[in-house]
Amino acid sequence: MDITRRAGFAAALLATPALAQGWPERPIRIIVAFPAGSVTDTLFRNLTxxxxxxxGQPVFVENRAGGNGVVGSIAARGAGNDGHTWLVLSVTNGALNPYTVRNLAYHPLQDFDQIGLVAEAPYMLVAPPDGARNLAELLERARARPNALTFSHGNSSSLIASAMLNRMAGVEMTAVPYRGGPEALTDVIAGRIDS
Incomplete structure (x- = not known):
C-alpha cells in the first residue's frame, strides 16, 4: 500500500467514530503550514x-506558509475546535518552534489535538547540475573556500541539519533562508545556491 493510500486509510479510520455523531457538518479545511508545491502540500492535495x-463533505487545502509553520499554526488555532479545520505541520517544526521562536503565540501541546503521523520524508542534500557530485566533493569545496559556498533552507529543521553538517564536517557554508522548500530547490537547480 503506498503512502497516499495509507494516509487516506488512516484519516478514514480516525473519522469513522465521528461520522456516527454527525461530523463533519460542513467542508473540512486543511491548513498546510508550507508553501504550494512543497512535499506536504502535494501529499495533502492528492488526499483531498x-x-x-x-x-461526505468537500475537503480543501489552504496554504499558510511562513515562520517555520507559525503562520499556519496561528490560523488553525484561530479557527476554533470543532474538527472542521486541520493543521498539517512537520513534527520537527512543531517540536522546535517553542525553542526557536520568541514569544510564540500558541502552545503546540495545549492548543492542538494531535491526530497522528501521515508520512515520513528524509532530508536530501542536492546541488546544482554543475555543482558538487557528492558529499565528499561538496565538503572539499567548502574547506577550500570557507563561507563562500551557500546552502538553502526552507525551515528551521533544514537549517539545523545544515548547521550540524557544518559542525560535524568542520566546514563553514553560509545559510540562505527561503520561505519554503520549493523556492530553495528552485534556486539550487538554477545554480544560485550551492546546496
Missing part, C-alpha cells in the same frame, strides 16, 4: 478527493 468521498 479520497477524503471528500470518505467524509
Amino acid at each position: 478527493e479520497a477524503l471528500s468521498r470518505e467524509l
